[in-house]
Amino acid sequence: MTCTGVYWVGPVYDMGGYGNVSRNYLRALEAADIPVYIAPSMATRHNTEIGEETVNWLERLSTGNIGDRPVCVQHGVPAHFHMHRPSVRVTGTIGVTLFETDRVPVDWPRLCNQLDEVWVPSKFNYDTFSRSGVDASKLRVVPYPIDVTRFYPGRPYNRVVFSPPLRNFSFLYVFGFDFRKGVDLLIYSFCREFERTEDVSLVLKVYVHSGYKPEDVMAVIRTYVPADRLFSQIFVIVEPFGEQELIDLYLSCDAYVSVDRAGWGMPAMEMMALGKPAIGLNWGGYTEFMNEDNSVLIEPEKELVPVDAKLQSERPEYYYSHMWADIRPDRVGGAMRELYEDRAKREKISRKAAFDVHFEYSPSVVGSRIKQLLGMR
Template identity: 90%
Template sequence: MTCTGVYWVGPVYDMGGYGNVSRNYLRALEAAEIPVYIAPTMASRHKTEIGEETVKWLESLSTDEIGDRPVCIQHGVPPHFQMHRPAVKVARTIGVTLFETDRVPGDWPHLCNQLDEVWVPSKFNFETFSRSGVDPGKLRVVPYPIDVTRFYPGRPYNRIVFTPPLRNFSFLYVFGFDFRKGVDLLIYSFCREFDRTEDVSLVLKVYVHSGYKPEDVMAVIRSYVPADRLFSQIFVIVEPFGEQELIDLYSSCDAYVSVDRAGWGMPAMEMMALGKPAIGLNWGGYTEFMNGVNSVLIEPEKELVPVDAKLQTERPEYYFSHMWADIRPDRVGGAMRELFEDRSKRERISRKAAFDVHFEYSPSVIGGKIRQLLGMN
């Protein structure tokens, strides 16, 4: 059945990863000229951080004119899909979600199978969801789009000034504070690979989520960093950044590095769109848009290992008995060393990265795929 519009439920005002993804999907709907009504979740939590311009765009995009056969698209985690029921009659209900381990939480298959469709961003998640019991017939791979009008090589920016200044070459990692992000592994790998006298810096931009305080987050990260490297070679930012400040930070650094077992890896994708070289794990969501010719991939061990014990203890409903990739510090350091020393490779993969992201993941490309899935072509 052809749909006439979309009733979108998601954290569109949130500054974190889910909010970013929701807004990018909405840009894809806009590019595909699909009318959309926006029903925000967590409506006011980070509304000021995304910027007045973005707030106005969301308000102008949302319309009541979504026709008599709209579909409801719920973006988030399956346990939250039933928390906001559409105020209009819908023809279909679609969930948009992901997960970063070898399987999904125990109640997710049942919740997903109650929907008409489930959109996941990668073939990796198609496999993990179906292997966990989600009906493969309901699963669709719909990659995350990116706003290529904001992320493109050579775009103007205001350089972020550090005190003392960054060294001649700088790596950046952007992440929400969580033990699953592997910042301790990254810091250890960096310090193991690079001497404190080498002309290279590591910048950590941390999103401090609810439940944590910036000073507590800083204390944890300080415990990982040798005292003589903190704010001399390794820089930590816990202050909130808006969208433009984040782009300025991306542009002020030379390369991106992540050890996150990512469900997708949007910051890496954004850096690639800007024409910057990126390092990611050859496992999980990264494999959807990163490869050996547009990035540097860290090869994990052949055997998976149990998810971090802290996560299994603190969030057993999500992570108990789950497995994920095993990452060796020497391989992380080796990938960083390779980018640091090989300028020609940095330039080569950066050009390919920007080309691939712009031509495969723009809102117009993903919007066209969504139109097809909704039967609007």
């Protein structure tokens, strides 16, 4: 595919994971000097959480001068790829997407095969998409970039103040409110591993999607947390945070932990780029950028298990008959215990994590990969 620019369709103003990824891909296009016209997804609006500086950058970056052979890139879920028709003639259409189970939703192969290419962030998704029926000749692995000018070790920050204060060591989990994110498993694993008298905290930063109310989200999470630990050892944040506030939170905590069967795992990657130790699952998208040298991996059971029945019943179009990794609470707790007690290991993997992320996933590195795929010099 040879093109002169990119017509980008994506949720660029959203504070959630898809919006973050869209903006990071745009930074990669900028780093590679690829002209781009930005067409926000139909469902998105300007979101003040991303900050005025970021909004202004997006507006400066977008240009109508994308040449006579632009390619359209649709970022999101395949069901939405047909919802926005480019206002200019394009030479081809690329879909950018991912999924977190052992296969993709039943209609995705048909939708993906209608495109010229499909970009997925990991070898894991290359395998799951191709096994599900997506034409392997259309698949390209294009990892998610990260803005290393904002996420780097030693950067200044304002410590987030908790009342009562966090204990001497704190774990952080950042996630969008959704049953599939496994926050109930993480809370159970933490409480099983650590006594309430131990000098360790767990911080949960919840992104509350539209359609939910913060008080309702808080009510659900309260059912998972023992009353004597809530806001004494386990802290929950449901208030909106801007980008800088989120970085301040990352740097105010000592380590990251996730039990998400992630399609990628951007918060873990961001913590690693900041020089913080991270725990993730040795399955799914995490395996693209996490390994035993730069992180602590939770080893899942050898056999996959059906996706939770609640997800299958509530979202059958996405999860019916799907499988994913089986995670034992003792292994989650063991990984947290290892980081909590082994300072030397924390320091070692943190240094390697920051090095790996900065040198393999910067906008310039990923931008070069994109420029090559687009046939641009």
